[in-house]
Amino acid sequence: GNSVTQMEGPVTLSEEAFLTINCTYTATGYPSLFWYVQYPGEGLQLLLKATKADDKGSNKGFEATYRKETTSFHLEKGSVQVSDSAVYFCALSPYNFNKFYFGSGTKLNVKP
């Protein structure tokens, strides 16, 4: 079946610290992988995506690489800001794109 597992939070970092949020998946076929972000009081927004193995998605200083051999899609950022405080969701969509499977979310708190 299809599922996503991501590290539990909350994750608390100081400004300018390095961020890693782990995400692993199980899937049938060759899924596309996504990171969504949910800022307080707002809806889910796409942060980045990767559609095939070894693709790297990037946006706003965040990066994630689609690793088929380890079934992972870890989110990284070299220097976090207070404005990055949000809940981050890893997700996958199977090859036929009929639904998205989400992880349980990781809350990030960045302190000044």
Added chain:
Amino acid sequence: DTGVSQDPRHKITKRGQNVTFRCDPISEHNRLYWYRQTLGQGPEFLTYFQNEAQLEKSRLLSDRFSAERPKGSFSTLEIQRTEQGDSAMYLCASSPDRGNTEAFFGQGTRLTVV
């Protein structure tokens, strides 16, 4: 285009009442999804439309839940005889009918059953 729009944003209802939510997807998006999100959890898939056809329903969608998408544009999600366990955020998303693309989410309807 202002994105995916959901109405109402908040709904408080008494147990046993019926409620209906509306979703207006991004125009020309053929795919429409309903998800449910409870506190501290990721969104859970409820149902999926391709144009006006409801192609998939989750086992989470009990007989008290029904969704429609007449004419393949806006969609409604109705919950009959609401229960306290129905309290959640109901999210709508849409995507174009071409591969390898993300879903665009609305801000959700927060339902509280008292």
